[in-house]
Amino acid sequence: xxxxxxxxxxxxxxxxxxxxxxxxxxxxxxxxxxxxxxxxxxxxxxxxxxxxxxxxxxxxxxxxxxxxxxxxxxxxxxxxxxxxxxxxxxxxxxxxxxxxxxxxxxxxxxxxxxxxxxxxxxxxxxxxxxxxxxxxxxxxxxxxxxxxxxxxxxxxxxxxxxxxxxxxxxxxxxxxxxxxxxxxxxxxxxxxxxxxxxxxxxxxxxxxxxxxxxxxxxxxxxxxxxxxxx
Amino acid sequence: xxxxxxxxxxxxxxxxxxxxxxxxxxxxxxxxxxxxxxxxxxxxxxxxxxxxxxxxxxxxxxxxxxxxxxxxxxxxxxxxxxxxxxxxxxxxxxxxxxxxxxxxxxxxxxxxxxxxxxxxxxxxxxxxxxxxxxxxxxxxxxxxxxxxxxxxxxxxxxxxxxxxxxxxxxxxxxxxxxxxxxxxxxxxxxxxxxxxxxxxxxxxxxxxxxxxxxxxxxxxxxxxxxxxxxxxxxxxxxxxxxxxxxxxxxxxxxxxxxxxxxxxxxxxxxxxxx
Ligand SMILES: Nc1ncnc2c1ncn2[C@@H]1O[C@H](COP(=O)(O)OP(=O)(O)OP(=O)(O)O)[C@@H](O)[C@H]1O
Ligand SMILES: [Mg+2]
Numbered sequence: 001x002x003x004x005x006x007x008x009x010x011x012x013x014x015x016x017x018x019x020x021x022x023x024x025x026x027x028x029x030x031x032x033x034x035x036x037x038x039x040x041x042x043x044x045x046x047x048x049x050x051x052x053x054x055x056x057x058x059x060x061x062x063x064x065x066x067x068x069x070x071x072x073x074x075x076x077x078x079x080x081x082x083x084x085x086x087x088x089x090x091x092x093x094x095x096x097x098x099x100x101x102x103x104x105x106x107x108x109x110x111x112x113x114x115x116x117x118x119x120x121x122x123x124x125x126x127x128x129x130x131x132x133x134x135x136x137x138x139x140x141x142x143x144x145x146x147x148x149x150x151x152x153x154x155x156x157x158x159x160x161x162x163x164x165x166x167x168x169x170x171x172x173x174x175x176x177x178x179x180x181x182x183x184x185x186x187x188x189x190x191x192x193x194x195x196x197x198x199x200x201x202x203x204x205x206x207x208x209x210x211x212x213x214x215x216x217x218x219x220x221x222x223x224x225x226x227x228x229x230x
Numbered sequence: 231x232x233x234x235x236x237x238x239x240x241x242x243x244x245x246x247x248x249x250x251x252x253x254x255x256x257x258x259x260x261x262x263x264x265x266x267x268x269x270x271x272x273x274x275x276x277x278x279x280x281x282x283x284x285x286x287x288x289x290x291x292x293x294x295x296x297x298x299x300x301x302x303x304x305x306x307x308x309x310x311x312x313x314x315x316x317x318x319x320x321x322x323x324x325x326x327x328x329x330x331x332x333x334x335x336x337x338x339x340x341x342x343x344x345x346x347x348x349x350x351x352x353x354x355x356x357x358x359x360x361x362x363x364x365x366x367x368x369x370x371x372x373x374x375x376x377x378x379x380x381x382x383x384x385x386x387x388x389x390x391x392x393x394x395x396x397x398x399x400x401x402x403x404x405x406x407x408x409x410x411x412x413x414x415x416x417x418x419x420x421x422x423x424x425x426x427x428x429x430x431x432x433x434x435x436x437x438x439x440x441x442x443x444x445x446x447x448x449x450x451x452x453x454x455x456x457x458x459x460x461x462x463x464x465x466x467x468x469x470x471x472x473x474x475x476x477x478x479x480x481x482x483x484x485x486x487x488x489x490x491x492x493x494x495x496x497x498x499x500x501x502x503x504x
Contacts, residue, residue, distance in 0.1 A: 185409055
């Protein structure tokens with residue numbers, strides 16, 4: 001839905017060794033604008049190179065601020081992967097994701113998923129296309145495809161985490177599990193509240209699950225505890 | 231507790247508004263206290279069919295009410311020429327359109343919550359029936375209006391493309407609305423061609439009976455078949471708006487049939503203790 005809006009926030013860079021081939025993929029015209037393109041790109045790549053020094057493998061690191069990239073503040077996630085192949089011991093891949101710092105709040109909740117996406121995407125890379133000195137042009141094609149996929153996945157992650165958890169959010173409501181959805185649908189019809197004691201024991205158990213998800217609140221009243229759908 | 235009837239369709243121009251107004255006036259003439267809401271925020275048309283009794287500039291709209299905190303429900307209820315019938319208008323199309331595009335999902339969540347609260351208030355005020363003239367198709371707005379419904383009327387013109395879309399729509403709608411509260415969905419054939427030619431009659435009946443089976447499979451009942459009434463059509467061309475309540479007399483028998491089915495359903499619900 002908001003594809004463009006989210007995609008513009010993210011830039012991905014891949015660095016194979018600080019001296020080896022670099023690739024970047026971006027959808028951010030501000031960060032990689034035409035005049036300054038190579039300048040920013042090379043700074044980003046240096047950052048990527050610095051990031052690979054002692055970083056643990058297959059773990060999302062960051063975000064770290066990258067104030068030097070442009071006038072508007074950016075932040076940077078990085079992720080290291082080593083292909084465990086004969087003859088490739090010295091190769092490490094560092095994938096950097098750069099985004100506007102003001103969007104940090106959006107990325108925080110999806111960090112775990114982001115890490116999982118990076119692992120699964122880059123493990124599919126054909127490492128036989130890489131040698132310590134060079135990389136086959138086919139690799140670039142593969143990488144571009146991977147980057148595209150990552151962007152799409154990040155985008156949908158941001159979108160789903162962005163859509164509010166609420167009983168009145170119908171898209172969210174239908175994706176709840178059977179019992180929870182059933183109870184949520186019932187509670188929705190009482191936006192001003194429903195007395196807890198009108199629910200069955202089973203429903204009260206399900207209610208606890210809804211409460212854990214922040215979908216209801218309980219308030220005291222003269223007549224007893226009232227459930228307010230959120 | 232009153233009953234909310236949402237009139238909807240998958241395609242525009244099927245006759246939702248005409249059906250809403252006719253049904254509302256039929257019920258109010260029977261002595262029920264009725265309020266009709268223009269829930270079609272994309273193309274609100276009630277304002278053209280039931281002229282407001284005060285200057286348009288002084289009207290408060292459903293759309294404003296859903297979004298604003300400082301309007302009370304009393305501020306948006308307007309009288310009509312029929313003493314038992316009140317109306318809530320929506321804003322004219324220009325405002326309506328930009329309004330739809332600029333409002334976010336969050337806005338519609340609040341609107342749903344507010345609609346549900348308002349529904350209760352309207353029953354408290356004493357309305358027996360709330361009739362919602364819904365927007366066609368699936369939008370957050372039209373789904374919100376379907377959630378309010380105890381009874382829905384799906385108005386469809388007999389054309390294969392229209393009915394096919396309705397089938398998909400019903401299935402999707404049902405999966406969302408399933409288990410929410412007791413509801414009864416009716417199918418209304420509208421603008422059904424009238425002909426004396428035996429061959430044409432056969433063609434029409436073949437079409438309708440084929441769909442009757444499908445409609446039944448979807449758990450929906452055909453409430454009525456409204457013939458194409460070219461007088462009604464011509465009168466509407468003229469926008470003889472103040473005559474709207476007499477103009478709809480041509481639909482009377484169909485409306486009585488719908489009312490009959492709704493009342494039967496209500497009785498059945500009462501017997502079941504709902
Ligand atoms: N039974 C009928 N016989 C003849 N004409 C009809 C009949 N029902 C509706 N119409 C014609 O179809 C037109 C559309 O009807 P109406 O405005 O009620 O449809 P709608 O579904 O509310 O449309 P929209 O999607 O634009 O809101 C009317 O102007 C009227 O001329
Ligand atoms: Mg209409």
